[in-house]
Amino acid sequence: MISILDQDFSQLNDFLTQLKPTQLLILVDENTHEYCLPTLLENLETEIPFEIIEIEAGEELKTLETATQLWEILTEFETDRKALMINLGGGVITDMGGFIASTYKRGIPFINIPTTLLGMCDASIGGKTGIDHQFLKNIIGTFAHPEAIFVFPEFLNTLPFEELRSGFAEMLKHGLITDEKHWNDLISIQNLTPENVFPFIETSMKIKQNVVEQDFAEQNIRKTLNFGHTIGHALESLFLLKGKPIMHGEAVALGMICETRISMLQDLISEETSDTIISNLRKFFPHINVSAFSGEEILNLMKNDKKNSHGNINFSLLTEIGNSIFNCSVPAENIKNSLLYYQNMP
Numbered sequence: 001m002i003s004i005l006d007q008d009f010s011q012l013n014d015f016l017t018q019l020k021p022t023q024l025l026i027l028v029d030e031n032t033h034e035y036c037l038p039t040l041l042e043n044l045e046t047e048i049p050f051e052i053i054e055i056e057a058g059e060e061l062k063t064l065e066t067a068t069q070l071w072e073i074l075t076e077f078e079t080d081r082k083a084l085m086i087n088l089g090g091g092v093i094t095d096m097g098g099f100i101a102s103t104y105k106r107g108i109p110f111i112n113i114p115t116t117l118l119g120m121c122d123a124s125i126g127g128k129t130g131i132d133h134q135f136l137k138n139i140i141g142t143f144a145h146p147e148a149i150f151v152f153p154e155f156l157n158t159l160p161f162e163e164l165r166s167g168f169a170e171m172l173k174h175g176l177i178t179d180e181k182h183w184n185d186l187i188s189i190q191n192l193t194p195e196n197v198f199p200f201i202e203t204s205m206k207i208k209q210n211v212v213e214q215d216f217a218e219q220n221i222r223k224t225l226n227f228g229h230t231i232g233h234a235l236e237s238l239f240l241l242k243g244k245p246i247m248h249g250e251a252v253a254l255g256m257i258c259e260t261r262i263s264m265l266q267d268l269i270s271e272e273t274s275d276t277i278i279s280n281l282r283k284f285f286p287h288i289n290v291s292a293f294s295g296e297e298i299l300n301l302m303k304n305d306k307k308n309s310h311g312n313i314n315f316s317l318l319t320e321i322g323n324s325i326f327n328c329s330v331p332a333e334n335i336k337n338s339l340l341y342y343q344n345m346p
């Protein structure tokens with residue numbers, strides 16, 4: 001269920017009146033505590049008792065240690081299965097909160113209130129929850145749908161520009177894999193601001209929702225949502241391991257550049273199409289220096305990608321702007337070529 005909230009939060013209040021949970025557990029990080037929680041609390045019209053649970057912000061905290069602390073907090077609160085977890089934050093909060101809720105007492109209901117562009121267009125939708133472990137992205141997790149997703153685009157007004165751009169990468173991905181018009185609309189944006197992306201949020205949400213509805217458990221078409229992530233996640237892991245995390249969307253943009261190049265090397269798209277896509281991605285995303293990592297190191301991390309099977313690293317690739325395929329096995333040589341191509345870009 002997707003809801004675009006109006007200013008008065010009436011859909012959320014109606015939802016709570018109907019569900020009648022025993023307790024609300026509002027999960028925030030330090031920033032969503034400061035910037036988003038006051039607005040939520042001002043607008044909540046309910047007598048249901050609530051607890052605020054705050055974790056530090058950042059991908060480094062999306063770990064088993066944090067999960068353990070959160071499970072312990074729920075037992076301290078004597079949380080029962082009729083309680084409702086409210087995940088108020090970006091993808092780290094919705095991934096973590098969904099994971100906690102879907103595993104505690106074998107599952108309590110939860111809702112997502114995304115506060116980043118990435119959360120609104122991607123992470124809050126589709127029921128993938130999880131944590132990183134041994135620096136491997138989302139390697140432990142569940143598929144569990146939130147009861148509802150309430151989107152309040154006003155939250156974007158306090159989001160730093162780099163975070164907005166990170167979410168924009170996943171929107172561009174949605175255009176590239178399924179919808180040429182969406183891609184063209186997005187690349188026409190001159191100045192990346194909340195006002196300028198706002199008209200395209202709903203389309204991006206619908207694209208994600210539509211793919212997930214066809215293949216919730218990621219057995220086939222959902223894998224296309226992972227375009228850019230085979231290489232993107234490997235590099236995100238390496239930067240995390242180095243103690244210099246990069247944003248998820250930045251990693252995905254880098255991954256999309258390499259995987260567009262791979263689409264060309266695999267004769268799926270022309271060089272002209274590849275160049276058009278890559279130059280547009282580079283208009284928005286500055287170059288990231290990846291020279292500290294060897295091709296072998298990156299390939300090794302990809303061996304744990306969740307799309308793999310029978311020992312093959314499976315990529316999702318483009319066949320044109322707005323169309324994609326999945327389960328593409330790519331020779332190591334082409335993967336390394338794409339990384340070298342990225343590294344040597346002017």
Ligand SMILES: NC(=O)c1ccc[n+]([C@@H]2O[C@H](COP(=O)([O-])OP(=O)(O)OC[C@H]3O[C@@H](n4cnc5c(N)ncnc54)[C@H](O)[C@@H]3O)[C@@H](O)[C@H]2O)c1
Pocket residue numbers: 029030031032035036057058059062089090091092093095115116117118119122123124125126127128129137138155156157158159160163166167170248249
């Ligand atoms: N489950 C999925 O389908 C899915 C999809 C895409 C990404 N993800 C995951 O999502 C995570 C990235 O999510 P993200 O980019 O939202 O990161 P995030 O949750 O870390 O949020 C980014 C930063 O913005 C701050 N913030 C959030 N809302 C704010 C607001 N309104 N105003 C000011 N600051 C605010 C946060 O505190 C944080 O510092 C990654 O872990 C990624 O793997 C999951």
Ligand SMILES: O=C(O)C(=O)C[C@@H](O)[C@H](O)[C@H](O)COP(=O)(O)O
Pocket residue numbers: 122126128137138170218222223225226229306
């Ligand atoms: O929802 C999906 O499916 C996606 O692949 C969306 C991605 O943007 C997202 O980063 C997701 O968390 C990646 O999932 P993973 O299974 O590769 O960890």
Ligand SMILES: [Zn+2]
Pocket residue numbers: 122170229248252
């Ligand atoms: Zn992603």
